[in-house]
Amino acid sequence: MEFRHLRYFLVLAEELHFGRAARRLSISQPPLSLNIQQLEASVGARLFERDSRGVRLTAAGRAFRESAMALLAQAEEARLLAREIEAGAVGRLRVGFVGSMLYRGLPQRLKEFQARYPGIHVALTELNSQEQIDALLHGELDAGFxxxxxxxxxxATTLAHREPFVCCMPAKHPLGQQNTVALTDLRGEPFVLFSRKASPDYYSRIFDMCAAxxxxxxxxxxxxxxxxxxxxxxxGMGIAVVPAAMARSGMAGAAFRPLADATVPSEVYCVWKQAPDHPARDHFVEMVRLAASVADI
Structure with a gap:
């Protein structure tokens, strides 16, 4: 049984006339008759009564008609779904992120992406950098920050966000009276630092800028x-050097001041596994690239 047989059957079941059905199908009557015979042989039951009074569906034919319509509808849905997935218009996208991305434009990017691709379900997971890398390698994430x-x-990676570091201090700290804070002002202060294990790059970056x-x-x-x-x-448990975006966290009791010294920037990268093919992920990465280029980072 082939889908062609089902289409021919449904047209004939509607027309109940071989000549009219053949014209609708743009074929001659003999091929139509042959295909109906092949279908009946495959099903193992007569689907049509043929006599001098015309063509009628048998009881088996009436029952088969419902199933044939459902099968063709499912086949069409499967065809459309495959085309949409190929185009990256539907599917599921699993995105990892470090917490600071909540203040670095990730919610806005996701809203834009969902508006453009409403058929793609985005699932977010907060993980540190190393956890995301491991999850990407094991196929548990499609993209991360x-x-x-x-x-x-x-x-593969692409730069998603770049910004300066700032000094974060208790709101009543004496350095809060200054417009800017020099790194040397932090000598002897107790530091709260991002864990070396969670992000060795950030740990060494802040450590090295102080050493410099x-x-x-x-x-x-x-x-x-x-x-x-x-x-x-x-x-009041220390001071810190943090990405500028953290000033948007709205944390009561914390104050933020620009650093007077030129320092290396704080950077976040979008990262993904280069294979296998994933159109929805590729659309997302392209949006991240575009947003970064507009921001001129």
């Missing part, structure tokens, strides 16, 4: 999330 461009060869100004930070606390850094600072 991490604090490093140093990733395994199987992964003649001191090593006195690390009091290490945490796994930027919000945790800001929260501890807001409770």
């Amino acid at each position: 991490v604090h490093t461009s140093r990733v395994p060869d199987e992964l 100004h003649g001191f090593y930070p006195q690390i009091r606390h290490e945490v796994r999330h930027w919000l945790s850094v800001v929260s501890l600072v807001s409770q």
Whole structure:
């Protein structure tokens, strides 16, 4: 049984006339009759009564008609779904992110993406950089946002966001009276620092920028999330050097001041596995690239 047989059957079942059905199908009557015979042989039942009074559906034919219509409808749905998936218009996209991306435009990017591709279901998972890299390698994520461009060869990256570091301090800290804070002003201050294990790049970046100004930070606390850094600072448990976006966290009790010194920037990269083919992911990565180019990072 082939889909052609089903189409021929349904047209004949509607017309109940071989000549009219053949004309609708743009074929002659003999091929139509042959295909109906092949279908009946495949089904193992007569689907039409043929006599001098015309053509009529048998009881088996009437029952088969419902199933044939459903089969062709399902086949058409499958065809359309395959085309939409190939075009990246439907599907599921699993995106990992570091917490700071909530203040670095990720919600806005996702809203734009969902408006453009409403058929794609996006599932978010907050993980640190190394956890995302592991999940990508094991096929558990389709794309992620991490604090490093140093990733395994199987992964590709594109710069998603760049911004300066700022000083985060308790709201009543004396340095809050200044418009800008020099890194040397932080000598001897207890630091709250992003965990080396969670993001070795960020840890070494902040450590190195302090060392370049003649001191090593006195690390009091290490945490796994930027919000945790800001929260501890807001409770008077130290100072921190954080990405500028964290000033938008709205954490009561924390104050933020620009650094007076030129420092390396804070960067986030979009990362994904280069294979297998994934049109929805590719649309998402292209949107990230476009947003970055518009921001001129």
